[in-house]
Amino acid sequence: METKQTAAGPDSLPAIEVYSTLSRTKGPLDTVTPGHVGMYLCGPTVYKPSHIGHMVGPVIFDTVKRHLVYSGYGVTWVVNITDVDDKIIAESTTRGTTMAALAEEMTADYLANLACLGVTGIDEMPKATDHIGTIIAFIEGLVAKGCAYASDGDVYFDVTRDTDYGKLTNRSVEQMQGEGGSTADRKRSAADFALWKQAKPGEPSWESPWGPGRPGWHIECSAMSKAILGETFDIHGGGLDLVFPHHENEIAQSESLHDRPMARVWMHNGLMQAGGAAGKVGGRPREAGQPDEAADAAAQAATKISKSTGAEPFKTLLARHRPEAIRLLLISTHYRSPIHFGEEPLRESAKAMEAFERLFARFARIGGKAFHSLPGRTRKAGDAAVAAAGPEAVQLRAKFLAAMDDDFNTAIAVAALFDFVRTVNKYIDQHALETKKPPAELAGLEARMLVLRELTGVLGLFLEPPAAETGGEADEGLVGKLMELVIEIRANARANKDFATADLVRNRLGEAGVVLEDRPDGTGWSRKP
Template sequence: MEIYSTMSREKEELNTLFEDKIKLFVCGPTVYDDAHIGHGRTYISFDTIKRYLEFKGYSVFYLQNITDIDDKIINRAKESGVDSKLLAKKFEKRFIEDMDALNVKSVNYFARATDHMEEILNQIQRLIDKGFAYLTETGVYFEVAKFKDYGKLANRKIEELETHRIDIDSSKKSPNDFALWKNREGSEYSGEPIWDSPWGKGRPGWHIEDTAITEKYFGPQYDIHGGGLDLIFPHHDSEIAQMEAVSGREPLVQYWMHTGFLNVSGEKMSKSLGNFITIRDLLKNYSGETFRLFVLATHYRSPIDFSEVSLHQAEKNIAKIKNYLQTIDEKINEEFEKANVSDDIAKLEDLEENEVLEELISFDYYESSYDVLNEGVEEFFKSMDDDFSTPKAIAAIFSFIRQSNKDLNEDKIIIDDLLAIKHWFADISQILGINFFDDNDKTSGDEEGLLSIIADVRQKLRAEKQYDLSDEIRDKLVSLGIEVSD
């Protein structure tokens, strides 16, 4: 599979530092307010990317930071008259709740900046020792001129940066130099959270938090770093400078991945324009799965134009898929009603313990005899392998539904292929993070539908007086903790 790298500006074959293992870091929120739909777009995208990588057989550790110390948090706390620590904890909790509502649940660990002060101080000291940072009366700064490749991710040269930064701190060697540590001693900072350091009481800069965290959990180099397009400069370029300078190793990451902007009715989302939408406000009118499909209908690198029309279309598309699968269920039930399964079931007597249930659901769509299904499966996974192209993958799903509906209506799809279709859609649901099955319809890990099928099979066995095999299936179910009562 191929991934587009922001650094190279082209698609590259996925090659991990360690075989079948991927270390993924995505910049998390600054918790001073509720998360907005732009955040939702980014985190749905990377949640889906992780889901697909795991489906492909990779072991993925997904790390995300929580910026719980920042000027925005402190200023909001002062405006609200509350403690900044309590404010940060409140909005961190609400952020996690919002992510759960969007079924963004693949992050393995959320790392708070304030829980990693030791690592932050250690990294700053090493940058000073290596000559990349210097101390002034206002704090510690990274000297950009010492890192010759600064700006390489954004493709900017150091001499061009002066026009992009306005800084009134005359104590710095250059306006481009950024803060690693901000001194906060004096009455004007009373009530603000501060920590002791070798350079005076204060708090860390924004960029150093992320590299200190990733170095602790991933080391000086790892596989994928993600975030929004707006973070490329200066944030991600500063991360590169810090970590490559302190470690002496490059590149910091193999692949830089960035999500495009989310606009509202063609305009950039902002509170001043009155088009700022939080995830919580969105979920008052639309489900989390509707927003997920809306997001995934656009490639993660492309801009999205948010609109009510697009959300309604996402709702309709989910309903189409669910209705299609309900029809598949009806056909499966019809086939089981009229099928003579005795010969196939008899073969189960030769299986080892705990293999009976697996055999009953082993309808692999990779081995289907139904050409329309094979073509749909191939196109879906081909699209996902092409830099996680969810729009093309979703188009493949609807193309398959259109082509197969005629065969479905004319009863031309055999029972094995009907079950294979359900198997495929169960995998699609897992990859996209959207449950396309009704709550009481479970398959491929969704237990109730499977148990219903098994119960029907057992009834047929009992009707044919094959009590030994019926009892064997019952005993195996009981061994799995499933109570069976005839």
């Protein structure tokens, strides 16, 4: 149904609609360079282990990139690392280490977490401390243009010289006459913000035309995005909490210096919300279905996670929940909406996700192929082959792609995938593929799974086999043999209508954490998730 053609797209790239915070409307992604997208995401300040909230943006923009690349665009994705900052200095002091060492440690933690979630598309991760020269040059340019002024070793941006200051968040300089913070006496206007901060004794510092100091918060993004992506690039993203003052100030800096738009589109993701009163943060892994509904109902006050009492490190969260379930949870909601986070949503997400994995396992039994070994496809390559997957697949794929083209609506895309799984299961049921396996229908099944592989790949889901399958405990071979034996003995009992014994075996195995499933083609076993 989509035959739209944008002026920009060479080679008839699909048109992608994107909402911009700046224009407050959705519009076609019209890239600076036809066919190529430059996008910049504000990354973390590395002073503590990252928590779930830090993962939202990367997962969303990773999905954005996947869809763009899948659709034929070239993409350069930049995520900065803020490795010089007051909080890092403070934390390193209390830990008795250096800012650089702490930043390095926390950056490693961040990267490891991203890898777990399948965030693999980042092309460049510039660090502020690697770009001090770039930053200083940027500030000098602003000072030379009269947009910034030095004051007592600091340098401030003069918001009164920026006529459209506040356009991103609909604020005017006049309505922001606050007290100006601790450095009010050095600023001309309360709304002015620091580009360069003079070092206090003992603090890490760099030489500059204004004396030893370090960059302000906002300037690194302006300087580094320019250095890597250019004065105007396509997409600038971040959490909604960064819109003001961070992105407003980035715009002020960059556009004052360059006299041209900084980014074509400003994309902001909703914030992770943690249930308030119930404080699920320290929730224990196991609890035998307690009726904690009352407690949950009482806990309405949702607040963003960074404000809740100590968001737990992402690493410990991973000990309890599969990364696939976390990623699915993050993309089950439209990216601009807040995400309700907690043990319960996580468990539901895991439950939902297992429907996919059961189908993968079913396919492996029938077709003898691992879902994860199927080749991924690009949008174009898929077009030719979807017909073989049947009309429902064609229709659901179209729904999926239309949703993704429309401001990356992953919620609808995910829904299409659930529908897809149902149609494939139905196909297997209707043709009794588990017992009969006629070649034509087998090929039809594989064609369907190929489409599923193609689309889950766009969302960055199910890229790797579950750890349990590959991890391979040392005794798996022995356990497998024993289970084979147990199942065979139980099968004999069932054949003899000795259901008491058969059920006893199944129940006792269940208590031991092993699930038996009697299927048309035999009995299978698995470890309880």
